Amino acid sequence: MDTVARVKKSLRTPIRKLTKCVSRVKERKLYPRCRIRRRRSRGGAGKGGCNRSGRTPQTPPRTSHPKDPPIIFSYQADLEKERKLREAMNAQKNAERAAMRAHFRKKYQLSESPKDTNHLRSVGGRVSLPHELSKIIHPETKTKDGGFNLLSAFQGLSFGTTTLPGRNHSKTSAPPTPATYRRTHLVWTMRSMNIHVTVGVRARGPCGSRNMLGGVAPQRGLCVTAAGTVAHGKLEGGKGAESTGVGKKGIDGGVRRFEEIPHTGRSGWVNLVKFWREDRFRQLHKHMERTFNALGPIYREHLGTHSSVNIMLPSDIAELFRSEGLHPRRMTLQPWATHRETRQHSKGVFLKNGEEWRADRLLLNKEVMMSAAVRRFLPLLDEVAMDFCRMLRRKVEREGRGEEGKRSLTMDPSPDLFRFALEASCHVIYGERIGLFSSSPSLESQKFIWAVERMLATTPPLLYLPPRLLLHIGAPLWTQHASAWDHIFTHAEARIQRGYQRLFQTRGSEAGAAGGQYTGVLGQLMEKGQLSLDLIKANVTELMAGGVDTTAVPLQFALFELGRNPEVQERVRQQVRASWAQAGGDLQKALQGAPLLKGTIKETLRLYPVGTTVQRYPIKDIVLQNYHIPAGTMVQACLYPLGRSADVFEDPLRFDPGRWGSSREEGQKGEGAGAFRSLAFGFGARQCVGRRIAENEMQLLLMHILLSFHLSVSSSEDIKTTCTLILQPETPPRITFSQL
Structure with a gap:
């Protein structure tokens, strides 16, 4: 061991000298023009860079300034x-x-x-x-x-x-x-x-x-x-600098990216705060119209947890519906779905998607959409419409002014129209009358109407917030919404129990088979037994909740437009009179012979759509306005800007039922006129399940009113509208009913 230590000690100094020599060679290669100077120790330094004692002299650290070479x-x-x-x-x-x-x-x-x-x-x-x-x-x-x-x-x-x-x-x-x-x-x-x-x-x-x-x-x-x-x-x-329009084509002339679609703001929560602060939810339809005017026929919008692409031109809407697939999807109303889940209720077709939705919808279509079903419930709707006109006639004679037989009464018809819509819906769906046209309508029915209005009013703010969070903290908005739904379900359960009892008694006496009496949609579904009782309850409740305001409000707008357009009113009345006289009591024939009557409903819903949007999620990538739209993106067709667009309709603010005629569709622009311009009830397999009930209900009531009264209004100014979940007037219009 001592020998090894002595060898290491003897080699230590030569190794140090060799290391210094190698380092100096590297410095010379790196700086060939530089003459490297080193300080010599007191004893001097040799050529190898070492002093006589064999140790390397201590040199100060190098600095780049001021002795570095020019290179x-x-x-x-x-x-x-x-x-x-x-x-x-x-x-x-x-x-x-x-x-x-x-x-x-x-x-x-x-x-x-x-x-x-x-x-x-x-x-x-x-x-x-x-x-x-x-x-x-x-x-x-x-x-x-x-x-x-x-x-x-x-x-x-x-x-x-x-x-x-x-x-x-x-x-x-x-x-x-x-x-x-x-x-x-x-x-x-x-x-x-x-x-x-x-x-x-x-x-x-x-x-x-x-x-x-x-x-x-x-x-x-x-x-x-x-x-x-x-x-x-x-x-x-x-002038080039003044132009703010963005061309449809991309930089290379191809389809533009999804991110390039004009938008109202990237932060959904900031946009949501602005909506609340500026109360835009009540004017959502006007906001859409202004945004389309500013950004063009397509734009993106983020609100809270929701993101959508909004469109308004029929050609784009047609492309959207072509890509909806076998199981079309629309925006899920999450507050409604959360209520069903927390109360452990089954969901109806309105809240379902996929194969489960399709199976239930096909069974419901047989009772509410097919021609045979329409023929069965038309007499029930006509009975309620005639009772409404008799009640209105008594009211005009009792409270109106003028000579006998020519009295007139100016009134707000909205309360009576709500009662009519509820009475007609109950008669068709439950198969029973609830007596809303009597002098003292039941308090239960009034509470049901209030609950539906409260449910519709509280839905829009809840759409953009997490309902589970509001439920957890007990937010008053959620409490009101849930209480309204609870009352709607309580009302429906009571009617369903009565319908079940009637069906049981009918089966016992076998009177139903002998007499062939129509028992309403509820009775038909129970008789066939293809849906479980829970699913029947869920779908019937949704039909009732969606069949009151969505019928009564368009009737207010229709009466107002007929009242301030007397020439149009007279043309429709003459056609209705001729058709009614030729039909001989056949309701379907009477309605088919008066196309202006149906045109009045379509024209009213063009100017005042009940629902402001129709949503779809395309199942494949599509191109709208030369922008790429990925599959699964929620795309909304905005109906209020569509119906009032001069690019789609000539003279769009003119009330003209004749533009929807079958032989000619006057006043419409573009190729394939008439296609995807009237979408108030949606389109295709996922259109409104109560469409046939609502259309015939409104047409029959207008027909009987026009046969009995002349309509007029004191002011022809436009009605100011507001948006809850549906579009409705800020103040119901006052209509003058004059006996004919």
Whole structure:
């Protein structure tokens, strides 16, 4: 062991000398022009860098200043230039992006971003955009013949040299050499085209045109780009700068990305707060109309937990419905679904999706949608409509003014119309009358109407919030909503029990088979037994809840429009009289012989759609307005802007039932006129399940009213509307009923 230690100790000094020599060789290779000086110790140093004692002298640490050779200064200066150039290029790119964002923020009236403002300020507030970005902001103007006029393009051409604003150029930089980056900018301003064309001479490398930082001799190349200028987020440059429209085509002429669809704001929660603060939920239909006017026929909207793409043109709606699939989906009303789950109720077809929905819907269609079913329940609806007119006639004779037989009464008909809708729905669905036209209607029925109104009013705010969270904290809004649904279900359960008892008694006496009396939708479903009692209860309750306001409110609008358009009213009345006389008591024939009557309902729902949107989730990727829409995206057809659009209807604010005639559809624009323009009841397999009941109910009541009364209004001003879950008047219109 001692021998090994002595050997290691004897080799320690030579190894140190060898290490120092090797280090010095590396330094000489790295700095060939530099004469390396070392301080010698008091005893002096040998050529090998070691003193006489064999130890390496202690040298102070090296510093880059001020004794470094000139080559190091040159190298560091080049690195500094490259760094500054990279920073300038990055600042320019950030400013370009900030300018684009600032442009669209201003276009869509969004708040400014401090970060974007700083990016623009870092380049002096002026940015020269590349050609592909400039085309988005400055769509190229075309001549009247749609072609490109080269002569007019070069009229007023001014030629000059300048540097692009927004790029930093050092005044103290070294003169250009083959190893440095060079760029010359020439700007041609074509006044007739209202665009700026930037001509840049770039350094070319072996792999094509690119910016060279040094080391490679450049080759001259010409790069021409159309550059729109944005200064502090504002467009500059003639008429082209004033244009804010975004073309449908992408940069390469193809389909544009989903993210490029115009939108009302990226933050759903910020948008939701704005909606509440500005009370936009009550004017949702007007908000949609204003947004379409500002952004075009398609836009995206985020509200709380919901995100949708909104459209309004029939061609886009047709494309949407073509991709709905075998099991169409629409937006689930989550507050309703949460109520069913927490109360352990079954869900009806309104809240179901997929194969389960289809199986139940096919069974319901046989009782509420098929022609045979319509023939069965038409007499029940007609009975209620005639009773309503008799009640109204007694009221006019008792409270009206004028001579006997010609009395008139001005009144708000909405309470009576709500009672009519509930009475008609109960008669068709439950097969029984509840006596709402008597002098003292039951308090139970009034409570049911109140519960339906409260349920509809509390649904929209709950759509965009997590219902489970509101349930957990006991929010008053959720409590009101759940209580309204509880009362609706209690009312339905009582009616269902009575219907079951009647069915049991009928089976015992076998009177039903002998007499063939229609027992209503509930009785038919129970008799066939294809649906469980829980599913029957769920679907019947949904039919009742959705069959009152959605019928009574359109009737208010229809009476108002007929009252302020006496010429239209008279044309419809004459047609109804002729049809009623020829039908000989056949209700279906009487309705079919008066197409203007059905046109009145369609025209009313065009101007005042009950539901403001129809939603679908496409099962495949589609293209709308040349924007890519991924499968599974909720797309909403907005009915209020559709019905009042001059691009879809001629003179859209004119009330004209004749535009829906079968032989001609007057006043409509576009190819395939009439298609996807009337969607108040939806479309296809997922249209409103109570559509046939509602349509015939409204037509029969209008028919009997027009045969008995002349309608007029004191003011022809438009009705102010508000939106709960359905569209309704802020103040119910007052109608004057005059005996004929």
